[in-house]
Amino acid sequence: MYWQSALLRQACFSALLISLALAALAVLGLIVRPHWLWAVPIGCAVLSLLLALRLRLATTRGTVAALSAAVLVLVVAAGCLAGLAAHLTQRS
16 A cells, blocks of 8 residues: 555655654663663654554555554654653753
């Protein structure tokens, strides 16, 4: 389905780009302010990246919908958790 839908290709590329950016920012936060809290947004971003790559191989609409929803939830979670980790490590 990936090669048939231009919207799916664009969404997959955007998810890859956003996940990569969030992972890079979380790793940078880990370097600047070391704390175990940074592991959670890094994990969410990496899992989102892996699911976005898996999305390219999906063959049914149900699989595409489930993977897309999971990627969206993980990207939002990674962003929110990175902000929370930045806020909490700033105080320490």
